[in-house]
Amino acid sequence: MSENPTTSNFLRSMVAGDLQSGRCQKVVTRFPPEPNGYLHIGHAKSICLNFGLAQEFGGTCHLRFDDTNPVKEEMEYIESIKASVRWLGFDWGENLYYASDYFEQLYTWAEVLIVAGKAYVDDLSAEEIRGYRGSLTEPGKASPWRERSVEDNLALFRRMRGGEFPDGSKVLRAKIDMSSPNLNLRDPVLYRILHAPHPHVGARWCIYPMYDFAHGQSDAIEGITHSICTLEFEDHRPLYNWLLENLPVPGHPRQYEFARLNLGYTVMSKRKLLQLVKDGDVGGWDDPRMPTLDGLRRRGYTPAAIRLFCERIGVGRSDSWIDLSVLEDCVREDLNEKAPRALAVLKPLKVVIDNYPPEQVEELEVPNHPGHPEMGSRKVPFGREIYIERDDFEEFPAKGFFRLAPGREVRLRCAYFIRCEEIVRDAGGEIVELRCNYDPATRGGSATDGRKVKGTIHWVSARHGVTAEVRLYDRLLTTASSTGDDWKAALNTRSVEVIAAVLEPGLAGAAPEDRFQFERLGYFCADRHDSHPGAPVFNRTVTLRDSWGKGGQSPA
RNA sequence: UGGGGUGUCGCCAAGCGGUAAGGCACUGGUCUCUGACACCAGCAUUACCUAGGUUCGAAUCCUAGCACCCCAGCCA
Numbered sequence: 001m002s003e004n005p006t007t008s009n010f011l012r013s014m015v016a017g018d019l020q021s022g023r024c025q026k027v028v029t030r031f032p033p034e035p036n037g038y039l040h041i042g043h044a045k046s047i048c049l050n051f052g053l054a055q056e057f058g059g060t061c062h063l064r065f066d067d068t069n070p071v072k073e074e075m076e077y078i079e080s081i082k083a084s085v086r087w088l089g090f091d092w093g094e095n096l097y098y099a100s101d102y103f104e105q106l107y108t109w110a111e112v113l114i115v116a117g118k119a120y121v122d123d124l125s126a127e128e129i130r131g132y133r134g135s136l137t138e139p140g141k142a143s144p145w146r147e148r149s150v151e152d153n154l155a156l157f158r159r160m161r162g163g164e165f166p167d168g169s170k171v172l173r174a175k176i177d178m179s180s181p182n183l184n185l186r187d188p189v190l191y192r193i194l195h196a197p198h199p200h201v202g203a204r205w206c207i208y209p210m211y212d213f214a215h216g217q218s219d220a221i222e223g224i225t226h227s228i229c230t231l232e233f234e235d236h237r238p239l240y241n242w243l244l245e246n247l248p249v250p251g252h253p254r255q256y257e258f259a260r261l262n263l264g265y266t267v268m269s270k271r272k273l274l275q276l277v278k279d280g281d282v283g284g285w286d287d288p289r290m291p292t293l294d295g296l297r298r299r300g301y302t303p304a305a306i307r308l309f310c311e312r313i314g315v316g317r318s319d320s321w322i323d324l325s326v327l328e329d330c331v332r333e334d335l336n337e338k339a340p341r342a343l344a345v346l347k348p349l350k351v352v353i354d355n356y357p358p359e360q361v362e363e364l365e366v367p368n369h370p371g372h373p374e375m376g377s378r379k380v381p382f383g384r385e386i387y388i389e390r391d392d393f394e395e396f397p398a399k400g401f402f403r404l405a406p407g408r409e410v411r412l413r414c415a416y417f418i419r420c421e422e423i424v425r426d427a428g429g430e431i432v433e434l435r436c437n438y439d440p441a442t443r444g445g446s447a448t449d450g451r452k453v454k455g456t457i458h459w460v461s462a463r464h465g466v467t468a469e470v471r472l473y474d475r476l477l478t479t480a481s482s483t484g485d486d487w488k489a490a491l492n493t494r495s496v497e498v499i500a501a502v503l504e505p506g507l508a509g510a511a512p513e514d515r516f517q518f519e520r521l522g523y524f525c526a527d528r529h530d531s532h533p534g535a536p537v538f539n540r541t542v543t544l545r546d547s548w549g550k551g552g553q554s555p556a
Numbered sequence: 557u558g559g560g561g562u563g564u565c566g567c568c569a570a571g572c573g574g575u576a577a578g579g580c581a582c583u584g585g586u587c588u589c590u591g592a593c594a595c596c597a598g599c600a601u602u603a604c605c606u607a608g609g610u611u612c613g614a615a616u617c618c619u620a621g622c623a624c625c626c627c628a629g630c631c632a
Contacts (some may be wrong), residue, residue: 007570007578034632069631126630133628137558140628181559183628192630211632235560235627259562259625270632314569316562319625323567326580336593350624371593400593411589419585445589456589519590548591 009315011049011256012479015057015226024225026086027059031092032066032099032215032229035077035199037270038285038292039084041306041327042261048310049258050228050415051090063092064223067100068214070198078199080285084293089303095222100201106209108248109217110172110190114153118147118246119190120172121156129171132178133186139179140186146175159411160193163206163219172207176242184239188212198201216240220249227253230260231317261313262321265475266291272487282476286528288539289476289495299473300515300525300541302338305331324475328542334543335515335523340368340375343413343458343504344518344538346470348387350433350462353418356384361463364444366414380504382415385462389504389520392457393434395423400548402454404434410455417442417453442477458519465502469537470524472497503536510536520544 018024029050033043054061063085069071107245113119122145124132148156157172159165172191180186190213197203219227227240234257244252260268267273268291276290278280286294292505296306309330313322344364363379388404397405404410409419421436441448445456474495482490507516509524511533519524522543531537 009569031632036632066632072631122630129630130628135558135628138559168630175632183559189630192628208630210630215632231561232626237560241590257561257572264567312568314579318562318568320568325578326568329580332592341590370588370590400591413589415589453589453592457623458590517590517592520592521590522592544590544592546591 006311007314010317011053011228011258011315012056012228014256015053018225019057026225027054027057028062028223028225029054029059029228030062030064030097030219030224031217032064033081034066034069034072035081036069037077037274038073038080038294040268040270040273040290040292041263041296041309042268042291043084043316044293044306045092045261045310045313046228046230047085047088048307049315052310053226053228058465059225060095061090061092062095062097062224064097064218064222065099065200066211066215066218067098067198067200068209070194070196070208070213075199080294087297087303088293088306096198097218097222099209099218100198102214102218103201103205103209104219105221106214107207109249110157110209110213111154112247113174113190114157114172115150116246117150117175119172119174120148120153121160122146122171122187123169127166130159130191133183134178136183136335142178143173143187146187149222157191160191160207161205163195165193167195170192174239174243176239177512182211182235182238185242188239192252193323199423212236212239212273213243216244216253216255217247217249218291219253220244220251223251224253227255229255229257231257232260233257257317258315259317259320262319262481263291263327264321264324264480265477266324267482267487272358275488282486288471288473290474298525298528299539300335300523302515303332304332305334308334329524331379331542332545334534335517337372339515339517339523341366341370342507342516343380344470344507344524345389345458345465346461346472346499346503346518346523347390348369348460348502349390349393349431350461351386351388351418351436352433353384353386353436353438354421355437358384360384361461362443364415378506380506381456381461382412382459383461383463383465384457386412387462387465388412388434388457388459389498392429392455393420395431403457404455409439411442411453411455412444412459413456414445415443415459416440416445417447417451458521460502460504462502464505464534466505466508467500468497468503468507468535470501470540471527471538472499472540501538503538508536509533515541 031047031050051061052446122143124143135414171189171452173187178186191207194208237255288297288299362382364382365377366380367377369375392403416438417437419435424433426432477490478492479490512528512531515525523541524538527537
């Protein structure tokens, strides 16, 4: 709705410049996930960047699986990734690719390198290779196998492909420079032996290319013009270019790097996310507390909110940590416009309206969205006994509290003014019920005598209300960041609270993923899996801002 | 101690020699049948990591420092 004129960033300028200078006629980007886990909010940044740039400049963006390591990759991940990208709102059209579909071509190029004397088969073990690599300050030294003849290398490499050698016994390495200050250029491994079936191409191969040998060439094959990746690949760029320059590839894409997203109070590495799933700390990859796209979806985040977030945080090259509040504000902004309102009481306190006719029931008209009359209204039943939010009553009201208190009058949203006359307690002294009187002349919520009331609270008819499970989520971690082996020590043990709330009857029919604003409380989404019409289950996406609770976040 | 990067408001982020955009957060206030939303105002006043220098003029150019991040997987 509101226009946040998209500010420029170095990638936009880059593309614009390349188009203008004629370096390329059409921009072609790609989102290249490895199918070894579910996509998370950090990937969303990359997706929005790559698809967004293509969209903005009239180009195309490919979805390409960077599936060069079969031991970590699974079909389940491939499917979830495709679903998440689509859900986020992007379309790769015909451009769905797999690096594994290029294996034959890559193999051919590996032989080209061997023939040119630029690659060799090394018999050193992984540990030996590490030793020979040197250190950050000392140059590496040549492997004793570095000077094998082209014939030997070719024969050996073919036998590697033929399955004659066990895993780890040999690798193919590029012959570049063992004393380069850039470790990536100290004869990087190009192929390793892995007798493992591949989720996409099956059991055809027992040698697999490394990321470095697959990525740039795949970009070249697809005619990618701008290969955008995260900063940690910056040191790989010289290798990326070296391979493209030494191989007969159809074109030379360029690599650009940006800073990955860091979000506070959650974890972003796939390794940690996998650990949470495996250890049962969360219900799965799509647990509403997870920063995965499936998790955010279940939590109630909308694709539009996530896209807005990605646009707002910008793109740069400096390490950055984004406040959770930015993400939260994005959903609020989106849902405030779109989500119909509803009445629900999370922590019920019974109220009996003494002067209301015992058997009377009224259907009161409540707008579905005060800001959007076109969204219509609904009828909500009202009776003598209702539930209000426990927090909306204080026996000894603090200064500035203008909800219900002994002797005070408040408005029940779209219903009547009521005044609290009496507090009812149980044997333990706990307040279990309030006795109130209502003013029949305030039907609908306004007084004919012009009397004003400061507070308006929500309510649900006790007789008609529907009890339902509602899950109140809070941040995953108790600290903004968490590193080291004991990072789990920061896990928030109260990241979810399951309660039995009372909802206005109409909410019983909610379909999975229906979203509502429970007035004065927050945005809630019917759980994608557990909610069914007739037996709703809601997840709290985010609370409403609350300037009374003063800055206080997530009461949980 | 090698190489590659980054340093502009609490958190992001524009800016690319001409006198500090915007968003989030925060603080006041207006409005209000959601203490929500909306709206108004304030929020880096020689200040853009520091110190020098060039210039009529610098966050933007130069020099020297400092801090932080990444790289020694047959992971990506």
